[in-house]
Amino acid sequence: MENNAQLIAKCEALAKEWLSPAFDEETRNAVQAMLDNPDKTELIDAFYQNLEFGTGGLRGIMGAGTNRMNKYIVGMATQGFANYINKAFPDIQPAVVVGHDCRNNGRLFAESVADIFSANGIKVYLFESLRPTPEISFAIRQLGCQAGVNVTASHNPKEYNGYKAYWDDGAQVLAPHDKGIIDEVNKVKIGDVKFEGNKDLIIPIGGEMDWDYIQAVKEAMVDQDVILRQKDLNIVYSPMHGTGRVIVPMALRSWGFQNIHVVPEQMVIDGNFPTVVSPNPENAEAMTLGMKLGTKLNADLVIASDPVADRLAIVCRNAKGEWEILNGNQTCMMFCWYIIANKKKLGQLKGNEFLVKTIVTTEVIAEIAKKNQVEYMDCYTGFKWIANEIRVNEGKKKYIGGGEESFGFLPFDKVRDKDSPASICLICEIAAWARDNGMTLYDLLMNIYKEYGFSRELTINVVRPGKTGADEIKQMMTDFRQNPPQELGGSKVVLWKDYKTLEAKNADGSVTKLNMPDTSNVLQWFCDDGTKVSVRPSGTEPKIKFYTEVKDPSFKDAADYEACSKKAEQKIEALKKSLKL
Numbered sequence: 001m002e003n004n005a006q007l008i009a010k011c012e013a014l015a016k017e018w019l020s021p022a023f024d025e026e027t028r029n030a031v032q033a034m035l036d037n038p039d040k041t042e043l044i045d046a047f048y049q050n051l052e053f054g055t056g057g058l059r060g061i062m063g064a065g066t067n068r069m070n071k072y073i074v075g076m077a078t079q080g081f082a083n084y085i086n087k088a089f090p091d092i093q094p095a096v097v098v099g100h101d102c103r104n105n106g107r108l109f110a111e112s113v114a115d116i117f118s119a120n121g122i123k124v125y126l127f128e129s130l131r132p133t134p135e136i137s138f139a140i141r142q143l144g145c146q147a148g149v150n151v152t153a154s155h156n157p158k159e160y161n162g163y164k165a166y167w168d169d170g171a172q173v174l175a176p177h178d179k180g181i182i183d184e185v186n187k188v189k190i191g192d193v194k195f196e197g198n199k200d201l202i203i204p205i206g207g208e209m210d211w212d213y214i215q216a217v218k219e220a221m222v223d224q225d226v227i228l229r230q231k232d233l234n235i236v237y238s239p240m241h242g243t244g245r246v247i248v249p250m251a252l253r254s255w256g257f258q259n260i261h262v263v264p265e266q267m268v269i270d271g272n273f274p275t276v277v278s279p280n281p282e283n284a285e286a287m288t289l290g291m292k293l294g295t296k297l298n299a300d301l302v303i304a305s306d307p308v309a310d311r312l313a314i315v316c317r318n319a320k321g322e323w324e325i326l327n328g329n330q331t332c333m334m335f336c337w338y339i340i341a342n343k344k345k346l347g348q349l350k351g352n353e354f355l356v357k358t359i360v361t362t363e364v365i366a367e368i369a370k371k372n373q374v375e376y377m378d379c380y381t382g383f384k385w386i387a388n389e390i391r392v393n394e395g396k397k398k399y400i401g402g403g404e405e406s407f408g409f410l411p412f413d414k415v416r417d418k419d420s421p422a423s424i425c426l427i428c429e430i431a432a433w434a435r436d437n438g439m440t441l442y443d444l445l446m447n448i449y450k451e452y453g454f455s456r457e458l459t460i461n462v463v464r465p466g467k468t469g470a471d472e473i474k475q476m477m478t479d480f481r482q483n484p485p486q487e488l489g490g491s492k493v494v495l496w497k498d499y500k501t502l503e504a505k506n507a508d509g510s511v512t513k514l515n516m517p518d519t520s521n522v523l524q525w526f527c528d529d530g531t532k533v534s535v536r537p538s539g540t541e542p543k544i545k546f547y548t549e550v551k552d553p554s555f556k557d558a559a560d561y562e563a564c565s566k567k568a569e570q571k572i573e574a575l576k577k578s579l580k581l
Contacts, residue, residue: 007467008040011047014066022190023072030064041466048467053077053185056172056384056539059153059162062105069105069153069161071112075193077163078113078149080185082120085147087184088177095123097143097205099136100151101308102242103161104271106130109151113163115197128206130269132243132309134410134419135213137170139205141414142212155280155306156541158272171387171416175518210247213421217251220411220422222342222429227256230432236299237424238263238290240279241270242307244420251421257428261297263289266304273307281306281313281407282459284325291315291323301431301441305420310383311407312420314427316441319558329362329457329549330445331427332403335411336365337448338430339401340372349374354393356386356402359499359524360534360547367452374400380499380520381536383408387416388517405457405547446558454555455530456568460546460581461538473537473544480523480535489574491527498523533575546579548572 018031034043046065051058051073058077060069085094098114100106107129114124125143127136133150140148148166156162165181167173173181221227235257239245245267249260265275266289273279276286281304294302294315302315302323314331318324326334336355343349354375357365369376375397379385386402390413393399403409408418411426427441434444464472484496494507499522502514522536530551537544550568554560 007044007048011040011043014047015043018064027064027070027072034064045466053080053182054539056382057149057163057165059156059160059541061159062161069109069163071109072190072193074109074112074151074163075116075195076188076190077185078116079120079193080188081147081149081165081181082117082122083188084177084181084184085122086120088180089146092146093121093123094146095125095143097125097127097136097139097145097148097166098151099127099131099133099139099148101133102130102269102271103151103153103307104158105161106151106271109161109163110149112195113149113151114202116194118198118201119194119196121198122201124202125205126202127209128204130243131210132247132305132419132421133164133417134310134415134421135209135247137166137415137417137419138213138216139209140166140168141170141416142209143205150308152308154308155278155282155311157278166417169387169391169416171391172382172384174384174388210250214247214251214254216412216414217419217422217425218254219414220426221255222339222348222426223346223433224256226433226436227429230435231256232259233257233301233428233432233435234259234261234297234299235428236261236263236290236294236297236302238266238287238302238304239309240266240276240281240286240304240307241268241273242279242305242309244305244309244424245269247309248305248421248424251425252428255425255429257425257432261293261299263293263304265289279307281311282328287313287315287325294323300435301428303424303427305424306407309420310418312409312423312427313407314441316431318442319561324442326441326445327457328403328405328407329364329455331407332357332405332409333362333364333368333448334430334441334445335401335403335409335423335426337368337444337452338426338433339411340368340374342433343400344372350398352396353398353400354389355400356389358382358385358404359522360536361403361405362455362457362549363530363532364448364452364455368448371452380516380518380522381406382539383410383416383418385517386410390416405459443558446561449555449561450557454552454560454564455549456552456565456572457547457549458569458572460548460576461543462546462581463541463543465542469542473542476544477521477523477535477537484523485525485578488525488527488531488533488578489571491529491531493525494528495526496524497526531571531575533579546581548575550575
């Protein structure tokens, strides 16, 4: 392992290469400032590695350096992607869709991507301005393109930007294309990048695709009659400064909802996200303005999409009439229950339908599917894996919904990524159905717990930035593998799963193989009382994530919710102590 002096020397050598005329003056000045600074922390973080083009693309802090998001790193990634596309489709002129969200430099990066693709003979459909992630996925399929790129860092802090690579099915790339693209990207040097675009091959798209997408979203509707009866449902919506500001209200109106209010401060497109600490719907703070307006207007529910409009957050009134923020497991569970229950009631289930959830998402969804004799599938975290299940079952089985705990859901198959416009419309239909049956969303949630069992989930994020943080996260996973826990919070562990080796070890010592399409750096531990803990390093942020799920069989009805929740929270605190968090 290199010592600090060697690391600094390596980073200085790499940085000096960025002082050449191949880089613009602003970049050269930023790099020179790092070299001149006696404190080498920024230099090391910017140059200690190449920002990895992983299976989902790129994501990183914006700035100069090999480990930063900038037009040169984006350029090399795009050149490698273009090389792979041209090799994969030698007999046609390939076409791609390029879009971006509201982040700083988003338009600059998107136009650079379009220029490079076009310079390599690839036709580019470039969205005229920011658009939701699901619409990018939809457009790839709608236009029959071979690939796509969305410039976005999803819900990361404002300092970040990113680059998601999509394949011809509208999903983020998977094997064998992911590794093939990475190999091509790793071959590219800055001098190989064709930055000068061919404008004749760049076609702007916008309003027409919006219309087609909104029409497609209506396919997620289950029961239009209930919407017609409850069209005055009082809805407050926030796009969190991002791409949902036009599409989501338009989609809601297309479904028949007429009483829609928006949070004015968060309708402003701004990559600095001035009204929130972090533009992440998982953070309760991000919903403050929406709840404030919801109280003023006596709204039935408050909804937000993240800046790229692929994930959603839902706030409803609890038994006391106070605002209650639902977590991602609860919303996913509610979607799955409603789709199954009401499609069954309306005679829309033919027996070949299936749901998908990720392995870290609540097991209550599995219970709902089993009890209603609907097939469900477990997959890795990330919607590319949900999209993969849709793809491999296309033409054989009917996909009716899938989601994950991190506030993402996809209720129809015209899109192959999480889709907040469609999901927001559907949750409003569910709220309308609940009101039509004398309930709130909260009441419905309690009924689901009553029938299928109570669980409380919490994701614990341990943030470790920079090189030292990456090393620490790597060591934590090594330690857990070498010394797996035997008990967690006082509960005996009876099953250990390692998705890197694809092995499951049982309490009796027997080992079985895990049936998954690929390996992943994830560990899971299951206890004799139903407790589940999953551990994985984040693929997009400098953190390691611990997903906890605790059961409580004493839950009988809504009156038990508060007490069961408190007991579960105490149990989760005990889990944290067992894991030394």
